[in-house]
Amino acid sequence: MLxxxxxxxxxxxxxxxxxxxxxxAHAQITLEDIWKNGRFxxxxxxxxxxxxxxxxxxxxxxxxxxxxxxKYSYRTGDRVGTLINAKDVSGTAIEEYSFxxxxxxxxxxxxxRPLYRHSSAYQYMLFDMKARTLRKVGDGHVxxxxxxxxxxxxxxxxDNNLWVEDLRxxxxxxxxxxxxxxxxxxxxxxxxxxxxxxxxKAFHWSPDGKKLAYYGFDERNVPxxxxxxxxxxxxxxxxxxxxxxxxEANAQVSVYIHDLGTGKTTELALSIxxxxxxxxxxxxxxxxxxxxxxxxxxxxxxxxxxxxDAATGKLRTILTEEASTYxxxxxxxxxxxxxxxxxxxxxxxxxxxxxxxxxxxxxxRALTKGDWDVMTFYGADADGKNIFxxxxxxxxxxxxxxxxxxxxxxxxxISNGKxxxxxxxxxxxxYYINTxxxxxxxxxxxxxxxxxxxxxxxxxxxxxxxxxxxVKLPKKEFFRFDTRAVERMRGWMIKPNDFDPNKxxxxxxCIYGGPGSQTVMxxxxxxxxxxxGTLAQMGYIVVSVDNRGTxxxxxxxxxxxxxxxxxxxxxxMMATARYLSTxxxxxxxxxxxxxxxxxxxxxxxxxxxxxDLFKTAIAVAPVTNWxxxxxxxxxxxxxxxxxxxxGYDDNSPINFVDRLKGHYLLVHGMADDNVHVQNTMEMTEAxxxxxxxxxxxxYPDRNHGIYGGNTRLHLYTLMTDFVxxxx
Numbered sequence: 103m104l105x106x107x108x109x110x111x112x113x114x115x116x117x118x119x120x121x122x123x124x125x126x127a128h129a130q131i132t133l134e135d136i137w138k139n140g141r142f143x144x145x146x147x148x149x150x151x152x153x154x155x156x157x158x159x160x161x162x163x164x165x166x167x168x169x170x171x172x173k174y175s176y177r178t179g180d181r182v183g184t185l186i187n188a189k190d191v192s193g194t195a196i197e198e199y200s201f202x203x204x205x206x207x208x209x210x211x212x213x214x215r216p217l218y219r220h221s222s223a224y225q226y227m228l229f230d231m232k233a234r235t236l237r238k239v240g241d242g243h244v245x246x247x248x249x250x251x252x253x254x255x256x257x258x259x260x261d262n263n264l265w266v267e268d269l270r271x272x273x274x275x276x277x278x279x280x281x282x283x284x285x286x287x288x289x290x291x292x293x294x295x296x297x298x299x300x301x302x303k304a305f306h307w308s309p310d311g312k313k314l315a316y317y318g319f320d321e322r323n324v325p326x327x328x329x330x331x332x333x334x335x336x337x338x339x340x341x342x343x344x345x346x347x348x349x350e351a352n353a354q355v356s357v358y359i360h361d362l363g364t365g366k367t368t369e370l371a372l373s374i375x376x377x378x379x380x381x382x383x384x385x386x387x388x389x390x391x392x393x394x395x396x397x398x399x400x401x402x403x404x405x406x407x408x409x410x411d412a413a414t415g416k417l418r419t420i421l422t423e424e425a426s427t428y429x430x431x432x433x434x435x436x437x438x439x440x441x442x443x444x445x446x447x448x449x450x451x452x453x454x455x456x457x458x459x460x461x462x463x464x465x466x467r468a469l470t471k472g473d474w475d476v477m478t479f480y481g482a483d484a485d486g487k488n489i490f491x492x493x494x495x496x497x498x499x500x501x502x503x504x505x506x507x508x509x510x511x512x513x514x515x516i517s518n519g520k521x522x523x524x525x526x527x528x529x530x531x532x533y534y535i536n537t538x539x540x541x542x543x544x545x546x547x548x549x550x551x552x553x554x555x556x557x558x559x560x561x562x563x564x565x566x567x568x569x570x571x572x573v574k575l576p577k578k579e580f581f582r583f584d585t586r587a588v589e590r591m592r593g594w595m596i597k598p599n600d601f602d603p604n605k606x607x608x609x610x611x612c613i614y615g616g617p618g619s620q621t622v623m624x625x626x627x628x629x630x631x632x633x634x635g636t637l638a639q640m641g642y643i644v645v646s647v648d649n650r651g652t653x654x655x656x657x658x659x660x661x662x663x664x665x666x667x668x669x670x671x672x673x674x675m676m677a678t679a680r681y682l683s684t685x686x687x688x689x690x691x692x693x694x695x696x697x698x699x700x701x702x703x704x705x706x707x708x709x710x711x712x713x714d715l716f717k718t719a720i721a722v723a724p725v726t727n728w729x730x731x732x733x734x735x736x737x738x739x740x741x742x743x744x745x746x747x748x749g750y751d752d753n754s755p756i757n758f759v760d761r762l763k764g765h766y767l768l769v770h771g772m773a774d775d776n777v778h779v780q781n782t783m784e785m786t787e788a789x790x791x792x793x794x795x796x797x798x799x800x801y802p803d804r805n806h807g808i809y810g811g812n813t814r815l816h817l818y819t820l821m822t823d824f825v826x827x828x829x
Contacts, residue, residue, distance in 0.1 A: 289305040503523045611696070616651070616701075718829045
């Protein structure tokens with residue numbers, strides 16, 4: 103045994119070593135802390151819903167090991183009560199919820215069962231707010247349960263049919279009966295509408311709750327796609343679903359209006375000469391007898407706003423917009439309370455702006471104007487005198503909030519601070535909750551009145567700020583450069599904390615690059631930023647650049663890639679690599695590129711078509727030939743392959759594998775219903791034929807997001823290891 107004094111000294115040294123080990127371990131960003139422990143997760147207001155009175159909002163909060171729905175005052179930000187506690191719902195996990203306008207009932211969704219990326223079935227529970235009773239809705243799991251404005255019914259989709267249940271009697275009635283998997287769908291979007299027109303719920307209550315407008319999809323002529331899922335079973339299951347690839351048959355779409363009082367269903371006569379068309383949106387006007395239908399041709403360069411009489415089905419076109427390229431679909435169409443006007447957005451001036459029209463479709467005035475884009479339209483206030491929107495007005499990489507008068511009066515800035523602002527407005531737009539961040543600052547969530555006056559800080563993320571300070575997260579810096587073809591290319595760069603301008607560093611270029619997208623944003627980057635910080639701490643410079651075709655720089659910039667996806671984008675990434683090579687601290691022989699989805703397509707193009715500039719590429723879930731991707735997205739930018747074969751083939755990486763020189767990692771999920779694993783399999787076949795070596799990893803039963811359990815940790819460990827080995 104050691105003498106007491108020596109024992110104490112040895113113990114002290116041991117304790118110091120343990121403490122030093124602890125702090126040194128946490129002075130670095132670890133993949134486990136990002137993807138497993140949630141150490142860098144930002145605080146938000148979970149389950150935020152504005153209540154019907156416009157004076158209160160609700161949020162989902164923990165109640166021990168269970169959840170509750172809590173009520174807050176917009177005026178003060180104070181908690182004023184508990185609407186539904188954990189005991190009321192027997193500890194049920196609250197995954198989504200809504201209330202009737204009179205707050206008599208709440209609909210709670212639980213036990214989520216995902217179908218595709220954006221659609222899920224739930225076990226819905228109806229909670230009687232007065233009697234404090236809970237009962238199931240529908241027969242087991244159903245889709246899209248939606249409470250009527252009249253607070254007496256709920257509609258939902260089950261077995262591809264639309265149903266209505268009386269809230270008080272519990273009686274369930276079928277609105278449609280022909281629904282059948284892979285043949286007919288009613289009240290719910292088919293796969294391609296869900297993915298590319300960004301909606302799943304394909305039915306809408308009239309303002310008085312007496313009618314339902316809904317979609318019908320006849321999928322019988324749409325080709326099927328199949329994919330195997332394993333799930334630990336002895337025999338894999340082959341999932342088959344209708345997926346229209348570019349140039350193939352789409353579902354035939356119809357719109358119906360059902361009167362619940364008379365039981366009468368009216369089909370709208372929307373077909374047009376020339377066959378194919380889309381109905382990207384339907385929306386009730388403030389008149390419960392008038393539905394607005396947006397109709398678009400298959401080329402997506404002609405959009406019509408059509409008013410339909412709910413009783414007779416009579417149609418009247420009030421607005422038509424045409425373009426030489428394509429027209430983006432938004433949710434901006436808003437009918438004002440006066441019943442005489444509506445607001446609609448358009449890129450007709452080269453920038454996306456808001457316009458006021460009368461109900462005959464005559465333009466009254468432009469509500470916004472300038473050489474910048476309105477990015478989000480939040481709507482109008484209760485009396486229709488003011489509108490609210492988010493704009494990329496100062497720089498494409500930032501967002502500000504504005505209020506403007508419908509009468510044409512000047513817009514007022516209602517956000518404060520350079521960076522990224524996103525608002526969620528109350529019913530009636532008397533208040534809003536703003537989430538602000540910048541590239542190096544975690545989100546700050548604040549409550550405001552409609553003038554922009556701050557009422558209260560709701561979430562300051564002080565703990566996360568302390569954590570990123572502790573791990574010394576490297577800073578993101580913005581830069582600009584010119585190329586032969588483009589002025590003011592914009593990007594960001596993250597350098598190691600111990601950056602030495604006299605050293606040479608390898609660079610990983612992380613990109614997306616798809617039409618209307620952005621990666622160069624003055625916004626907190628979440629887990630992606632933390633991974634980039636990890637790489638910087640390992641001695642890499644991480645860069646991202648927005649190429650031509652991306653968003654927030656006007657229509658002409660965004661549409662410049664029309665009919666030639668991948669061409670200008672690759673040229674811009676090549677110019678980026680050449681620019682980086684001129685920097686004295688960049689090792690031009692070690693420039694890599696990484697991307698997911700469209701970004702995976704881009705990284706695959708760059709490692710092949712630009713093989714002399716890129717040493718390494720990682721492609722996650724890439725499109726490798728646009729002929730394999732869906733009709734709506736692909737044809738919007740390339741038209742059909744039957745009329746633009748060159749646009750498809752000249753920039754498909756599958757056709758350029760013979761040029762591959764560097765290190766290529768190809769990753770895909772086998773259950774990817776969006777970008778099918780077929781893309782990776784065909785790329786593999788081409789690589790084998792060209793005798794090109796590469797690395798590949800396949801994730802069974804994982805979709806386009808490649809997540810679940812340890813999956814993200816595994817994926818990012820895989821990519822980090824590849825970068826360390828090959829770059």
